Amino acid sequence: MKNLAVIDIGGTSIKFGAWVNNELITLGSEPTPDNIASFYKILKHRVDEIKATYADISGVAISSPGAVNKEARQIDGASAIRYIHGFPIFEQLETLFDLPVSIENDANCAALAEVANGAGKDNKNVLFLVLGTGIGGAIIIDGKIFHGSHLYGGEFGFMLVNDHETLSEACSPVNLARKYNEITGEGLTGKEVFDLADQGNQIAYELREKMLKSLAVSIYNLQYSYDPEKFILGGGVSNNPRLLPLLKKKIHEMVASVPIAEIEPEVELCQFKSNANLYGAVVDFLQEHK
Structure with missing residues (x-):
């Protein structure tokens, strides 16, 4: 060695x-x-x-x-x-x-760290999403990085998730906070807005629901495009214990709404920090x- x-x-x-x-x-x-x-x-x-x-x-x-x-x-x-x-x-x-x-x-x-000895250590084909200031990521195929023809393999943040927003704009915690603060005039962080939704704040709840739905739709589409064994989520938001159960619920609803969908994406949080x-x-x- x-x-x-x-x-x-x-x-x-x-x-x-x-x-x-x-x-x-x-x-x-x-x-x-x-x-x-x-x-x-x-x-x-x-x-x-x-x-x-x-x-x-x-x-x-x-x-x-x-x-x-x-x-x-x-x-x-x-x-x-x-x-x-x-x-x-x-x-x-x-x-x-x-x-x-x-x-x-x-x-x-x-992503290579996770596949070598982390959440993806028993998997060869994995999609890794990093939820930070924007949304980045990586594609692992047969245990190796897939870079793509223009070195943009894994740049999931560029994907359009609605008529006017990319995945980065719709789902990053920074943009979640920005949207909330533009409406309320406050100065909260993405985590604070995320948590505020559980406390009955309707604005925070609706914004969080839109964020989770956009992320769930993207994961669903990527599952049926690349067919990975699992998705691994990284970035600061992966430390929030509420993220994974809420996201899995949204993904389950998404799959249930498509009669021909047979595979429900498997999603885990990263182990390496x-x-x-x-x-x-x-x-x-x-x-x-x-």
Whole structure:
């Protein structure tokens, strides 16, 4: 088994770890710098520390935002970290570390972690949905990431769920809060609006019902498009214990309303939380550098 340095690049912080003797060791984080020179300096310093501390580090596994183009060996698309996009960053980092490098999209890494040793560990075909500021996700087919023809595989947030809203607009907790606050003039969070619906607040209840229905319709449609063994939900909203039972009820109603529907989508919450991207980056490296 390879020992690796592991990095999770985020918009506000960069997490570090080491994969040693088949175990993940978390090693803290650094604030994400605003320029690429500082970015390289931090990464080299931390990887050099890992190499000095742990024996036989043979590569660097990285989770990153953006559309990771493994063929072109660069990060396409856009993210909050603009300076990592649009050039052959794989080669730059391999020169910096003097080690082989793998990079995969952060949502894809989280999905790989779940399939390797989480909620999807007994499954080969899984759809992973991340409910955060928007809706992201990943498609796992035969245990591996399906990137799609344009690197948009798993970008479920782009799907239209009604005449004017994407899945991200209809179902993210951030937008749930925005809609409620625009009506009431309050400043609640998505979780607060979600919980307020249980306390008899009619506005919160109706908005939550619309959110759950849109998510249920999307899961139903994806079930009959990709036919996965299960769906795994991640993101901050997955910590809300009320989400899963309410969503399952909506999905059940959806399936019951379609006479020809024989399969009810199986939905579970993710098991990995804050370290999912680090763990998944390791899985990606080991798949890529067998």
